[in-house]
Amino acid sequence: MELDETDRALLRALSQNAAQTASQLGRAVGLSQPAAWRRVQRLWASGALAGRRLDLDPEKLGFGVTVFLGVKLAARGRVSLEDFERIVGAIPEVQRVEHVLGLYDYRLRVVARDLADFERVLRRRIMALPGVGSVEANVMLSEERLPGPL
Structure with a gap:
């Protein structure tokens, strides 16, 4: 079109x-x-318009921490990409799953109530997933530019 x-x-x-x-x-x-x-x-x-979205403020809803995780899948016992995406996408704190090219295989956007809550999510949910090799975390300090029109 x-x-x-x-x-x-x-x-x-x-x-x-x-x-x-x-x-x-x-x-x-x-x-x-x-x-x-x-x-x-x-x-x-x-298809130029697809879906409707409501923007919620995570901080006002009690989620004060946003972390971006770089996830490298393990070489041995490799889980399929589709299985990893399905499993990690079912974790409620994971807001976004992006398959990327570069040092990591995936970039995840994770929200948590505080750092202790994030540590729990990381240890019990994400690091326990089959196929996870290494993870790098970057805590968001501020968000200056919100998504806008293309």
Whole structure:
């Protein structure tokens, strides 16, 4: 699907506030309500829009620590990548699983209530997984840039 400037403007407007009505979107990009609605429906149908997301504040929900883990899978007794992804993805504290190229095989985003809680998750859940070789942890100090439009 080819995106024109109006499509891009709609995507920018939706990325700022996905709860806008077709009427509000139309006013923002210079379209009528029906034309804006049709374009948004076309963006959904094409896959350019996929899913709706609610951003929660982990700290306000009691999760004060975010840690990025680099995980290198062990060479011996190698577990399949699909099995590792399925198992690690079932751990509630693991917010994101990214298969990466480089020093580590995976990058995980893990949230915990505090450092003691993170240590428990690391020792009892992540290090105990089959196939885990080495792990490097980086504690997030602050997050300056939040995800935005492409």
